[in-house]
Amino acid sequence: MIRVGQGFDVHQLVEGRPCIIGGVHIPYEKGLLGHSDADVLLHTVSDAVLGALGLGDIGKHFPDTDPAFKDADSMKLMEHVWNLAKERGYRLGNVDCTIIAQAPKMLPHIPAIVENLARVLEAETSQVNVKATTTEKLGFTGRGEGIAAQAVICLVR
Ligand SMILES: Nc1ccn([C@@H]2O[C@H](COP(=O)(O)O)[C@@H](O)[C@H]2O)c(=O)n1
Numbered sequence: 445m446i447r448v449g450q451g452f453d454v455h456q457l458v459e460g461r462p463c464i465i466g467g468v469h470i471p472y473e474k475g476l477l478g479h480s481d482a483d484v485l486l487h488t489v490s491d492a493v494l495g496a497l498g499l500g501d502i503g504k505h506f507p508d509t510d511p512a513f514k515d516a517d518s519m520k521l522m523e524h525v526w527n528l529a530k531e532r533g534y535r536l537g538n539v540d541c542t543i544i545a546q547a548p549k550m551l552p553h554i555p556a557i558v559e560n561l562a563r564v565l566e567a568e569t570s571q572v573n574v575k576a577t578t579t580e581k582l583g584f585t586g587r588g589e590g591i592a593a594q595a596v597i598c599l600v601r
């Protein structure tokens with residue numbers, strides 16, 4: 445059986461926060477704001493996994509009103525989500541992601557991000573694709589007010 449899921453997330457860019465995307469600390473003058481570490485890409489991929497499983501979204505599993513998830517490491521949240529897939533007998537087919545950011549430049553960090561995703565999803569790096577795009581200075585991403593990410597995932601049982 446094949447199940448497909450998609451994810452989308454946005455976090456605001458602010459001063460005084462670390463910029464963590466795909467589990468990688470990216471040197472940048474601003475960082476992402478959230479209840480957790482605000483890792484926009486890991487939230488997106490986690491939501492895609494939950495979508496494929498028909499299990500809602502990360503806000504349902506990890507409420508942002510719960511102090512347990514304050515400054516949470518999104519790699520740990522994603523490990524929990526991946527366990528839900530494994531318990532149901534699924535393995536990764538492939539995942540394809542896009543980070544939508546005017547800055548920082550993502551390309552140098554993509555190999556490390558792909559390694560992180562492949563490790564949590566217990567897959568080969570060839571099953572994981574991560575892309576980045578600007579929005580040509582248009583909209584909230586283009587003005588550098590936030591970063592968005594989207595993903596499509598295929599799970600196989
Ligand atoms: N934050 C970003 C955005 C883009 N890239 C890379 O630059 C290429 C060109 O971007 P366009 O928005 O002009 O299409 C894109 O294909 C990415 O390789 C990046 O590294 N970081």
Ligand SMILES: C[C@@]1(CO)OP(=O)(O)OP(=O)(O)OC[C@H]1O
Pocket residue numbers: 453477478479480481482483487502503504506507508509513514516
């Ligand atoms: C991850 C959680 C939980 O800490 O909080 P945030 O970091 O604010 O992220 P978001 O994508 O807004 O929603 C999911 C949340 O419940």
